[in-house]
Amino acid sequence: MRWLLRLYPRRWRERYEDEMLALLEQHTVTPATIADLLLGALDAHLHYDAFGEGVIYVINRLRASVIEVFYAFILYGVGWSMLQRINDPVDTYDGAARVHPELTVLHDAMFIVGCLGFLAFLLGGLPLFFIAVQRAFVHRQRNVLVPFVVSVACLLLFVTATATLAAWHPQTHVYQYLIGYLSLSALLLLVGAVAVSLVIHRAHFEVSDLKFVFVFVFVPEVVIVFSMIVSVLSATALLILITVHAPYLFDTQDVGRPMFIIGLLCMVLSSIFAAIELRRGRLRRLNEDTST
Amino acid sequence: MRYEELGRFADVSFLILASLTSGPKHGYAMMEDIREFSGTQLEPGTLYGAIARLEKKGWIEALPAENRRRPYRITTAGIAAFREQVATLQRVTTVGKERLAIWEGS
Structure with missing residues (x-):
């Protein structure tokens, strides 16, 4: 039964694992017991918080939640970007949109809430x-400053590559360059995302930061997750409408059906993940718990 | 936090408080006691979900572990909450009996 208890959160196991194992040794284990433990593990992940177990734990939990919402948003951004070119070439798309204006409404909604999420991000x-970088400078935290420099370098490289491609602007698609640009962007995104998460993970946060985090991180996180969910719904409706009313768009546009579905799956998975992490990192009863 | 905020663990919590009112018990002893007095067979996941909530609310508290088995005892706040719940149940029982009597008499 120990393997089932491993599904529980680490803090939970530290507190209850031994006594639960002792109980399970005396208890007749049935399929109902296994199902009950699975539900219990899910419940513990969703509801067990350890505010009473120390502010350090709260900070670490928040930190983990922020990093995971960040990763979820990156994955969402990849899926969202894949869907944006459904209206290219414009002429074909506009032809379909004139007959079915709801396509434009849904596409615009997906675009707007995506931008809203990015703004909140x-x-x-x-x-x-x-704050993380400022503290790193003050405390001379080399293990934070190095990933910070890497993340800035990734951003600069991406901007340079994009500006170069935009300035060059060839009249015809040169796929080797396009694929090279996309590969470089993906690599920079990956390295940059890891570097940023390392900065947050290793940064020195203090108790006074918690209230700041509540307003300036938790609230934007809510907006981000809301935007993700709304755009997933819009994209799903768009997929259904195109399939029903204008399936030829999947052949004529830059985004084919497989690409659309992969993009949508990225958005769905990341939205679910972000919603779970948002819940896990919520700061319920912050004032009374950190004041003690 | 009020009693109703225990959600689906409210009934289990009531049973645990009832069990601990007769003295401290560890998890397995609680399960056996509850099964005897209420006929409800609790499973470990549900039991510990409720124990965690009751402990956090301060209605029960853990005692030092004995051979990996940790006994729990009800606190003063737990007794007060339990008393309130028993009173509510008594009112419900009284009304239920009265209405049954009316129904059976008609």
Whole structure:
């Protein structure tokens, strides 16, 4: 039964694992017991918080939640970007949209809430990142400053590559360059995301930061997750409408059906993951718990 | 946190409080006691979900472990909460009996 208890959160196991194992040794284990333990593990992940177990744990939990929402948003961004070119070439898409204006509404909704989520992502992420780097400078934390430099380098490289491609602007698609650009962007995104998460993971946060985090990180996180969910719903409706009313778009547009579905799956999975992490990192009863 | 905020663990919590009112018990002893007095066979996941909530609310507290088995005892706040719940149940029982009597008499 020990393997089932491993499904429980680490803090839970530290507190209850031994006594639960002792109980299970005396208890007749049935399929109902296994199902009950599985549900119990899920419940513990969703509801067990350890505010009473120390502020350090709260900070670490928040930190983990922020990093995981960040990763979820990156995955969401990849899926969202894949879907954006459904209206290219414009002429074919506009032809379908004139007959079915709801296509434009859904596409615009997906685009707008995606942008809203990205704005919230910047508003929430940049101040936290700034605090982390500022503390790293003060405390001379080399293990934070190095990933910070790497993340900035990734951003600069991406901007340079994009600007170069935009300035060059060839009249015909040169696929070797396009694939090279996309591969480089994916690599920079991956390295940059890992570097940023290392900055947050290793940064020195203090108790006073918690209230700041609540307003400037938790609220944007709510907006991010809301945007993700709304855009998933819009994209799903768009997929259904195109399939029903204008299936030829999947042949004529830059985004084919497989690409659309992969993009949508990325968005769905990341939204579920972000919602779970948001719940896990919530700061319920922050004031009374950190004041003790 | 109020009693109703225990959600689906409210009934289990009531049974645990009832069990601990007769003295401290570890998890397995609680399960056996509850099965005897209520006929409800609790499973470990449900039991510990409720124990965690009751402990966090301060209605029960853990005692030092004895051979990996940790006994729990009800606290003063737990007794007060339990008393309130028993009173509510008594009112429900009284009304239920009255209405049954009316129904059976009609």
